[in-house]
Amino acid sequence: MNREPLTVGVLGFNERSRSMFELYFSGECHNRYLLVRLEAAQVTIADLDAVDGRKMLDE
Numbered sequence: 559m560n561r562e563p564l565t566v567g568v569l570g571f572n573e574r575s576r577s578m579f580e581l582y583f584s585g586e587c588h589n590r591y592l593l594v595r596l597e598a599a600q601v602t603i604a605d606l607d608a609v610d611g612r613k614m615l616d617e
Contacts, residue, residue, distance in 0.1 A: 567599030
């Protein structure tokens with residue numbers, strides 16, 4: 559079984575929300591996910607309700 563964490567990028571979230579993801583991933587998720595920059599992410603979580611969220615997704 560693969561023990562490498564799934565790398566996750568977040569788009570449209572502020573620093574406080576990013577910190578929440580890191581805390582959740584390292585605690586409740588037992589490090590199965592790792593927050594990384596978008597270019598290195600296997601998956602992306604996007605906040606489309608954020609100001610310019612749709613525009614950021616298009617870029």
